[in-house]
Amino acid sequence: MEKKYFVTSAEMKKYDKTTIEHFEVPSLVLMERAALETAEEIEKRFKKGSRVLVISGTGNNGGDGIAVGRILMQRGYEVDFVLIGEQAKCSKETRRQLDIIAKYECPMKSKIESMEYDIIIDALFGIGLSRNVEGIYKNCIETMNDICGFIVSVDIPSGINADTGEVMNAAVKADITVTFAYEKLGHILYPGCEYCGEVLCKDIGITDESFLGEEPLVYSYADRYKEQAAALMPARNRGGNKGTFGKVLVVAGSRNMSGACELCARSAYRIGAGMVKIVTPEENREIIQKNLPEALLSTYSDAEKPEAWEVFSQDLKESMKWADCIVIGPGIGKSGTAHRLFEYTVKESAKDLVIDADGLNLLAESEELQESLRTAALREGRQIIITPHVAEFARLYGCKPEEVKKDIISKTKKLADRLCGTVVCKDARTAVAHYEERCVYLNVTGNDGMATAGSGDVLAGIIAGLLAQGGKGREAALTGVFLHGRLGDLAAEKTGRYAVMAGDLTEQLKYILSDEGKRR
Ligand SMILES: NC(=O)C1=CN([C@@H]2O[C@H](COP(=O)(O)OP(=O)(O)OC[C@H]3O[C@@H](n4cnc5c(N)ncnc54)[C@H](OP(=O)(O)O)[C@@H]3O)[C@@H](O)[C@H]2O)[C@@H](O)CC1
Ligand SMILES: Nc1ncnc2c1ncn2[C@@H]1O[C@H](COP(=O)(O)OP(=O)(O)O)[C@@H](O)[C@H]1O
Numbered sequence: 001m002e003k004k005y006f007v008t009s010a011e012m013k014k015y016d017k018t019t020i021e022h023f024e025v026p027s028l029v030l031m032e033r034a035a036l037e038t039a040e041e042i043e044k045r046f047k048k049g050s051r052v053l054v055i056s057g058t059g060n061n062g063g064d065g066i067a068v069g070r071i072l073m074q075r076g077y078e079v080d081f082v083l084i085g086e087q088a089k090c091s092k093e094t095r096r097q098l099d100i101i102a103k104y105e106c107p108m109k110s111k112i113e114s115m116e117y118d119i120i121i122d123a124l125f126g127i128g129l130s131r132n133v134e135g136i137y138k139n140c141i142e143t144m145n146d147i148c149g150f151i152v153s154v155d156i157p158s159g160i161n162a163d164t165g166e167v168m169n170a171a172v173k174a175d176i177t178v179t180f181a182y183e184k185l186g187h188i189l190y191p192g193c194e195y196c197g198e199v200l201c202k203d204i205g206i207t208d209e210s211f212l213g214e215e216p217l218v219y220s221y222a223d224r225y226k227e228q229a230a231a232l233m234p235a236r237n238r239g240g241n242k243g244t245f246g247k248v249l250v251v252a253g254s255r256n257m258s259g260a261c262e263l264c265a266r267s268a269y270r271i272g273a274g275m276v277k278i279v280t281p282e283e284n285r286e287i288i289q290k291n292l293p294e295a296l297l298s299t300y301s302d303a304e305k306p307e308a309w310e311v312f313s314q315d316l317k318e319s320m321k322w323a324d325c326i327v328i329g330p331g332i333g334k335s336g337t338a339h340r341l342f343e344y345t346v347k348e349s350a351k352d353l354v355i356d357a358d359g360l361n362l363l364a365e366s367e368e369l370q371e372s373l374r375t376a377a378l379r380e381g382r383q384i385i386i387t388p389h390v391a392e393f394a395r396l397y398g399c400k401p402e403e404v405k406k407d408i409i410s411k412t413k414k415l416a417d418r419l420c421g422t423v424v425c426k427d428a429r430t431a432v433a434h435y436e437e438r439c440v441y442l443n444v445t446g447n448d449g450m451a452t453a454g455s456g457d458v459l460a461g462i463i464a465g466l467l468a469q470g471g472k473g474r475e476a477a478l479t480g481v482f483l484h485g486r487l488g489d490l491a492a493e494k495t496g497r498y499a500v501m502a503g504d505l506t507e508q509l510k511y512i513l514s515d516e517g518k519r520r
């Protein structure tokens with residue numbers, strides 16, 4: 001699997017330092033290359049003679065900006081330079097850039113004197129932003145946003161936290177962002193990604209060698225998989241039968257709540273599982289048989305009564321033996337029966353498990369069941385995948401949802417370690433961590449059209465369907481999350497984001513896999 005890295009500002013600084021100190025590439029060479037790449041992007045879009053305003057801060061981001069301005073000036077653009085902050089505080093490299101433009105007799109101003117520019121180079125803060133933006137810096141950002149020019153942010157829009165994507169009190173709204181070596185987390189996470197415009201990531205000579213053996217913590221799939229999503233699928237055996245393509249048991253739905261199990265089961269089928277059996281209350285039988293006749297069914301009624309539970313639990317035991325993997329939770333509610341079903345499935349089954357929705361809320365309430373899961377993973381080798389959205393995650397983790405959003409990467413990893421499983425923390429950018437792996441996957445497919453009831457049930461079904469076809473827990477989760485987002489993107493291309501409904505995601509599986517399947 002080809003990776004694409006998203007780095008923190010500390011990681012980027014480390015790779016920068018390694019390139020300069022270990023590989024002995026001078027820092028001014030890196031700065032010049034960064035500036036040249038940025039200037040060339042402007043030259044592609046604007047003709048000579050265009051009016052350019054360079055806004056620099058005192059750090060190296062400011063130095064990049066001055067160098068961009070100098071290159072453009074030498075190539076026939078009309079460039080004004082403004083430095084915000086005290087010259088005396090400038091970094092060594094930025095001071096050098098100031099000296100160079102002074103030799104070319106370019107005046108450096110200390111405030112913005114005109115609003116008439118075609119292009120604004122935003123080089124106020126880069127990845128060194130360390131606190132909220134206030135006073136003259138905040139005013140400057142607001143003025144940049146008010147000028148009707150095309151804004152090019154150098155490295156990252158000033159005011160965006162490079163590690164979390166947070167707006168640090170004010171931020172530049174760029175048209176394009178030219179970044180260097182690797183995209184930063186702040187370019188990917190919300191709301192930062194909405195401030196970047198188009199992100200162009202340029203090679204300036206800082207390469208994977210600069211990791212010196214320890215790769216960045218966060219990665220995604222390389223861009224090419226967006227076009228070839230099916231390349232991620234487990235190979236399909238032409239001589240296979242419905243048994244070899246895997247059996248999924250879906251324990252879902254509650255009285256008169258059949259939608260969740262239907263969506264989940266249908267998605268497991270559409271991703272390629274051979275057989276899917278639904279365990280749900282008797283009241284849902286008729287509608288499921290009508291809507292999804294392909295599903296096998298095992299129903300229960302009055303399960304809160306000991307005799308009825310006795311009979312049904314034997315049936316459930318058989319179903320669990322039959323299955324290759326089990327998905328539990330969508331729509332099961334939090335009743336006594338749901339609790340019993342959940343406990344039984346965790347404790348009595350030997351199969352891989354996907355836990356979603358109400359299953360997660362039941363899990364959050366029981367330390368004992370969390371311990372059972374750890375035992376299942378460590379002693380029995382069962383693969384456990386949990387798929388909480390941010391609120392469910394917060395309940396399990398024991399924190400507030402806002403805290404999860406601010407720190408989704410490390411919290412997801414910590415919960416995976418605690419439960420000895422794979423954790424899929426679902427949000428606009430979903431994170432996936434596995435207890436045996438240091439690195440965390442961050443998903444970039446999908447869109448807000450997917451924020452619609454039932455789309456989580458679809459994901460749970462997809463992951464279970466991948467597990468049933470022989471996928472390992474971590475791979476099934478990564479592939480499932482990536483494909484799920486692609487389905488959302490394809491659905492939104494067809495109908496627009498407003499109209500997307502959960503069933504549309506499953507529907508897209510017909511198209512996303514068939515094309516690629518032929519090519520393989
Ligand atoms: N790494 C690489 O690969 C390469 C990096 N390059 C470039 O270097 C950039 C990183 O440079 P950098 O480390 O000097 O940080 P930068 O973002 O310019 O700002 C730091 C300054 O801002 C200040 N400051 C911070 N917050 C503030 C606030 N809220 N309000 C007010 N002031 C605040 C802070 O001051 P202090 O906190 O010390 O008071 C300090 O003076 C990077 O983004 C890229 O463009 C390229 O040259 C090529 C290779
Ligand atoms: N703004 C968004 N961008 C991308 N994906 C999103 C966005 N909002 C929601 N999603 C995805 O949609 C799914 C919603 O799942 P969930 O919250 O469990 O819904 P439900 O419980 O209604 O089924 C998750 O996979 C999530 O990552």
Ligand SMILES: [K+]
Pocket residue numbers: 061122123124125126153154155156157158
């Ligand atoms: K910037």
